[in-house]
Amino acid sequence: MAYTVQRDVRDQLRAWLPKIVLSPTIAILAIFVYGFILFTTYLSFSNSRMFPRYELVGWQNYEKLFNLRAWDIATTNLMIFGGLYIGICCILGLFLAILLDQRIRHEGFIRTIYLYPMALSFIVTGIAWKWFLDPGIGLEAVVHSWGWESFSFNWIKDRNMAVYTIVIAAVWQTSGFVMATFLAGLRGIDTEIMRAAEVDGASSFALYRRIVIPQLRPAFMSAFVVLAHMAIKSYDLVVALTNGGPGTSTEMPATFMYSYTFTRNLMGIGAASAEIMLLTIAAIIVPYLWSELREKKA
Known part of the structure; x- marks a missing residue:
């Protein structure tokens, strides 16, 4: 009888131990992630300025937000940056993955080189590229020292071109990650299908276009x-590389949110911009998760 009781106690401990171990993490996550999301949502409907206030003003902050020229500039820059960033990373990552999938020599070493930038923080990447693109000390100065005096590359100082320097730095850092993702996908494709297509006379281009991709x-x-997700919440790279300038030419929603919340002391508008960013990310992630769950059930 005593042995049965001890066994029941041990079984209950085994069942409760994972819950006990995970409960602090779950509590912290609930408070400091989802709790602050709800708090930010509340602030976006309040008249908060330098400090939180709890007097609700309805949709006024959202109306003010969408009437601000700075928000229009930030969203336009995000569309330019996000479109180029995602497109170039996918194309370049796929190209590199196809090259590495040819079982070339020293593949592990080359793959490590491509993945190394991902180990750096965006702050380090932004500062490094800021030095490299600075006309006074970077690429332009080096080329001038070689004798090519007419060479000019001052995008980081040009209001119309500065946003593209952020694209260059971001692509450099994350294209290796995309390459690794595609390479894992390539290694998971059934080789028998590809061999059958080659036997049928399919060219390499047709093989990749119709079967692999x-x-x-x-x-x-x-x-x-x-x-x-990384493009929408891009803040540290922008701050380190251009700090939103020249002027507001590289302002992004994340830098807009920080500026209006902590610099201009318009916390309600800053919270409203944060909610728009959250809804945009949710509009991307939720359909993706739903399609993944549907495929698993199928």
Whole structure:
């Protein structure tokens, strides 16, 4: 009888131990993530300025937000940056993955080189590219020292071109990650299908266009979701590289949110911009998760 009781106690401990271990993490997540999301939502409907206020003003902050020229500039820059960033990363990552999939020599070393930038923080990447693109000390100065005096590359100082320098730095950092994602997808494709197509006389271009790339749809979706999420919340790279300038030419929603919340002391408008960013990310991630769950059930 005593042995049975001890066994029941041990079984109950085994069942409760994972819950006990995970409960602090779940509590912290609930408070400091979802709790603050709800708090930010509340602030977006309040008249908060330097400090939180709890007097609700309805949709006034959202109306003011969409009437601000700075928000229009930030969203336009995000569309330019996000479109180029996602498109170039996917194309370049796929190209590199196809090259590495040819079982070339020293593949592990080359793959490590491509993945290394992902180990750096966006702050380090932004500062490094800021030095490299600075006309006074970077690429332009080096080329001038070689004797090519007419060479000019001052995009980082040009209001019309500065946003493209952010694209260059972001692509440099994350294209290796996209390459690894596509390479994992390529290694998971059934080789028998490809061999059968080669026997039927399919060219390499047709092989990749009709067989390989369509089977990489999950990898494309994963890369798109990750890159879109990183583009929407891009803050540290922008601050380190251009600090939103020249002027507001590289302002992004994340830098707009920080500026209006902590610099201009318009916390209600800043919270409203944060909610728009959250809804945009949710509009990307939720359909992706729903399609993944549907495929697993099927």
